[in-house]
Each structure stands twice: as structure tokens, then as C-alpha cells.
Amino acid sequence: MRRAGEIAGHWSVVVAGGRIAGTTTAWALAPYAREILVVDASRATSFWPQQATWDRSGNLLWADLGLLGAVLDCGAPRTRGHSFRADGEVTEHDYPQQDELSFRMTMPREVLDPALLRAAQSRGNVTVARPARVRDVIGRDGRVSGVVVRHDGADHLLSCDLLVLADGRLSRNADRVGAVPYRVVPSPWVAMLAYYADLPLPADRGYFSLTNDSVAICTPCGERQWCLSTDMHQAMIDASGRHPAREFERIIAADPLLGLAVLAGRRVTSIGGAGKLRMLRRPMSGPGWCLVGDAGYHLDPVTARGTRSALIAARLLRDHVATAGGIDRLAGDDAALDGLTELRDAALEADWAEAEQICAPVPAAT
Ligand SMILES: Cc1cc2nc3c(=O)[nH]c(=O)nc-3n(C[C@H](O)[C@H](O)[C@H](O)COP(=O)(O)OP(=O)(O)OC[C@H]3O[C@@H](n4cnc5c(N)ncnc54)[C@H](O)[C@@H]3O)c2cc1C
Incomplete structure (x- = not known):
């Protein structure tokens, strides 16, 4: 058993980033891992001018991940329609009512992210280091084997079987593991x-x-x-x-x-x-590493699909690890996470296409 605050040593999974993507992934992987460390650079009091919004498909994802109860307990209202104003006309739109999850929800990150972090911590094997920063990635023979974490004024060397990067759209660690973007669309x-x-x-x-x-x-x-x-x-x-x-x-x-x-x-x-954002897709996984959330797949906020994208990646990784029989079974196998990129891109193709179309440059008038 580790003493409180002791983070050096070996972890099954290290997650860099402790907001929507990181906390959800830690929660989802916990049944399939020994010990998970979530490292988050922000402070509990940070204000995040980024929303979290989702519709029925997001509710289904929360439910599938086992987090719907924790999310609904945050108390945000359920919206079942909206008014739409264009050219001086207002029209009313009601969302199709297929079941009890047929609503949209919006939540400030200052409410949602701490609730997700608490849920992850309620798993007995998830530890959180915050504020702390993954400042370097250690590799051996092209495979990620650990990280350097800055915490409490000192650098700590950690080894891990899997490094999950959930450190947002500006992730420098994604560059460090060699996850080069293969599609970039300026917005x-x-x-x-x-x-x-x-x-x-x-x-x-x-x-x-x-x-x-x-x-x-x-x-x-x-x-x-x-x-x-x-x-x-x-x-x-x-x-x-x-x-x-x-x-x-x-x-x-x-x-x-x-x-x-x-x-x-x-x-x-x-x-x-x-502003001046770039939509981007990076490979989702490689030997010993995996990218979830904006770090690997950044959709422009104009379509409000970032939350959905983070949940889909977390679910794909969980299902993959569960099918393999747990993180221990993946350790040391360089090809263990192959195929996730294709699955993620297929699942998010419609979301990407819509956002890319809205970001497309307006053709110059002739
Ligand atoms: C203005 C705006 C409005 C938006 N509106 C919506 C909306 O309506 N609906 C919607 O679904 N999405 C919306 N989004 C998108 C949504 O906010 C993102 O998709 C979502 O925040 C991505 O979550 P994430 O966990 O991947 O990354 P982030 O929320 O960016 O979290 C990354 C975390 O990693 C930490 N970190 C960074 N570097 C390191 C490091 N080296 N080590 C450790 N930790 C690190 C950061 O401190 C942060 O806590 C909006 C975004 C913006 C900017």
C-alpha cells in the first residue's frame, strides 16, 4: 500500500489530465487494472470557459459507462426542446421523445468535472495527484514505459503498463509519444x-x-x-x-x-x-499509450460534440481492455491497442463531417 502523496514507482495506468476524458477513462478502466494514477495540472478552483453539453446519445454513453447516476446527481435541468431565431422568425423545436433519456443537458465544467473525479476516486484503486504535471514521457524500444511527473515541487519517475493522454487539445505529451496529427482543419x-x-x-x-x-x-x-x-x-x-x-x-x-x-x-x-482553434485527429493508440478526449480528437466547439467524442474514446478503450482480460494481459504487447483509431474515427465520422463543414472556408465571391 502506498503512503498518501507517494506517487513514484510502478502503476498499471497513468492518466495525464483529470477532466472529462481523463476521469471517465480512469473510472472505466478501474475494474480492469491494479492501480491507476490520475495526474492533473489544473487547480480545483480553476474556471474553465468550456461547456459540457450532450443529447440523448450522450446520456446513453454515460449510462453505458456506469456514470449516468453521478452525472444526473449534479442537478442540471433536462431540456426537451429549444427556440430558434433566424431572420426575425422564431420557431420551436421539441426533441423526439423515444425514452426517459430523450433530453439534452448542459453543465458547467466546475460542476461536472469534480463529480467525475469523485466518481473515479470512489474506485478503491484510483489515486489523484493534483496539481501535478506529466512533463516527460519515458520510452524503451519505441514503447512508452513511464513518465516524469512534477508534483509537490519535485520530479518523480514513474513506470506504467499504459499511459493514457487526456491532457487536452494542446497536449505536448501526444507529440512526445509520436502521435502526429493526420488530419488538421483550422477553424x-x-x-x-x-x-x-x-x-x-x-x-x-x-x-x-x-x-x-x-x-x-x-x-x-x-x-x-x-x-x-x-x-x-x-x-x-x-x-x-x-x-x-x-x-x-x-x-x-x-x-x-x-x-x-x-x-x-x-x-x-x-x-x-x-479562438484560432484547429480541429485535429491523431492516432488513438500506440505501444504503451492511448489518447482520449481532445488530445487525440479535437472537434471545434461550434457543434458542441467534445463531450460525446471524449466518452466514445473512453468506452472504446474500456471495451478493448475488458475483452483482452485486463491491463495485465496487454502489458508488453506492442500491438495490443491496434485498431482503436479506426473504430474511433468510424464512430465519430458524422460528428467530424458536420464540424468540418461548418469550419469550411466560405468561397470567395466571383
Ligand atoms: C468555448 C468552448 C465551448 C465549448 N462548448 C462545448 C459544448 O457546449 N459541448 C461540448 O460537448 N463540448 C464543448 N467544448 C469542448 C469541450 O470543452 C472539450 O471537448 C472537452 O473539454 C475535452 O475534455 P478533455 O478532458 O479531453 O480535455 P480538457 O477539458 O482540455 O482537460 C485537459 C486537462 O489536462 C490537464 N493537463 C494539460 N496538460 C497536462 C499535463 N502535461 N499533465 C497533466 N495534466 C495536464 C489540464 O490542466 C486539464 O485539466 C467547448 C470548448 C470550448 C473551448
Whole structure:
């Protein structure tokens, strides 16, 4: 038994990154591994201007992974439809009701990620080091055999049977294991968001509002709480010369519904987001390593499919390890994780195609 805080030595699995993809993977692999270490560089108090949204297909994935209860216990409202404004017209859309999981859900990462981390830690064999950073990858004969982790002001050398990289779209460790992107699509969209409380808006319906070069979205995401987000074209920001946060405020203020709503409620976080993003696909696995979440498959947030993509990769890895009979059975076999890339890409093909189409450059007028 390790003493608290003792991380050096051997682990069945080391997971770099402890948010949606990393925590879900740790939870899912726990029954098939001896000891798992999750290493996460962020602090518990970090604000993440990134949403988590999913629809019925996401609910089915949470259920399949055994995490639906933990996710629903977070208390986010279930939305069963949305209003859609375009060209001054508003139309109502109700989601098909196939079963009790036929709803959409949105949650702040500050709520969802800690709940997933607690679930992973509730497995007796998952340990979390945070804040801590995987700062180098150790290899032998082309196979990953361990990592160097910076924790508590010191570097620790760890060996592992499997390294899972869940360290996000900017993963440097993915480069270190040689997971070279084989498809990259630059995105022209800038995604911004902020959370608000006490808006005079429905708690069970979303709202989408489309203009020529932006979309504003409002989704209920907690008890009297809403997430307001915008996707705006980079060209629009370049033309205005304004900071994206100011453009966000301008778009929200100009919207007939949201402009009035925010005057009645209050903003409870800063406005944040990301731009100049690149969609990318990297190989999902290699000898001794596997990539889950944005690290291996980054979809532009414009289609809000990042959560689904992370859950699909985690499930594929779990199923593969379970079928093999556990991590111990894979140890030392360089080809043990072959085939995951193809399975992941097939499962996410429609999501990729939709996002890539929305990111495609607008043809120049002739
Ligand atoms: C503005 C915006 C809006 C979005 N909206 C939606 C939405 O509506 N719906 C949706 O499904 N998706 C949305 N997304 C996408 C979604 O947020 C991502 O797909 C999701 O966060 C990916 O999760 P992840 O666990 O792979 O990576 P991340 O959430 O990026 O987490 C990576 C973690 O790894 C840690 N880390 C980094 N380097 C290291 C290291 N070397 N060692 C240890 N830890 C490390 C980081 O600190 C972080 O905690 C949005 C994204 C943005 C930017």
C-alpha cells in the first residue's frame, strides 16, 4: 500500500489530465487494472470557459459507462426542446421523445468535472495527484514505459503498463509519444461563454439565435443558472478590432430575448473562451499509450460534440481492455491497442463531417 502523496514507482495506468476524458477513462478502466494514477495540472478552483453539453446519445454513453447516476446527481435541468431565431422568425423545436433519456443537458465544467473525479476516486484503486504535471514521457524500444511527473515541487519517475493522454487539445505529451496529427482543419470560429443567474428565461428549453456571422446560444445548466455562449467568425472580430469578450457582450445585448434577460439577471463568471482553434485527429493508440478526449480528437466547439467524442474514446478503450482480460494481459504487447483509431474515427465520422463543414472556408465571391 502506498503512503498518501507517494506517487513514484510502478502503476498499471497513468492518466495525464483529470477532466472529462481523463476521469471517465480512469473510472472505466478501474475494474480492469491494479492501480491507476490520475495526474492533473489544473487547480480545483480553476474556471474553465468550456461547456459540457450532450443529447440523448450522450446520456446513453454515460449510462453505458456506469456514470449516468453521478452525472444526473449534479442537478442540471433536462431540456426537451429549444427556440430558434433566424431572420426575425422564431420557431420551436421539441426533441423526439423515444425514452426517459430523450433530453439534452448542459453543465458547467466546475460542476461536472469534480463529480467525475469523485466518481473515479470512489474506485478503491484510483489515486489523484493534483496539481501535478506529466512533463516527460519515458520510452524503451519505441514503447512508452513511464513518465516524469512534477508534483509537490519535485520530479518523480514513474513506470506504467499504459499511459493514457487526456491532457487536452494542446497536449505536448501526444507529440512526445509520436502521435502526429493526420488530419488538421483550422477553424474560423471564436467560441465565447459566460454563466448567468436569475434570468427570466425557461429552465427547460434552450435558445439559438442566428445572424450572418454569429450564433448566440442560451442553455439552462443549473438551479436558476444559464450558460450564454456565442460562436463568431474571426473575420468579424478582425473587422471590428474589438476584444472577443466585448463582441460577446455586443451580440448578447443586440439579441431581442437575451439582451433584456441579462439586464434582469446577473453574470456570475468572467467571459472566456477560445479562438484560432484547429480541429485535429491523431492516432488513438500506440505501444504503451492511448489518447482520449481532445488530445487525440479535437472537434471545434461550434457543434458542441467534445463531450460525446471524449466518452466514445473512453468506452472504446474500456471495451478493448475488458475483452483482452485486463491491463495485465496487454502489458508488453506492442500491438495490443491496434485498431482503436479506426473504430474511433468510424464512430465519430458524422460528428467530424458536420464540424468540418461548418469550419469550411466560405468561397470567395466571383
Ligand atoms: C468555448 C468552448 C465551448 C465549448 N462548448 C462545448 C459544448 O457546449 N459541448 C461540448 O460537448 N463540448 C464543448 N467544448 C469542448 C469541450 O470543452 C472539450 O471537448 C472537452 O473539454 C475535452 O475534455 P478533455 O478532458 O479531453 O480535455 P480538457 O477539458 O482540455 O482537460 C485537459 C486537462 O489536462 C490537464 N493537463 C494539460 N496538460 C497536462 C499535463 N502535461 N499533465 C497533466 N495534466 C495536464 C489540464 O490542466 C486539464 O485539466 C467547448 C470548448 C470550448 C473551448
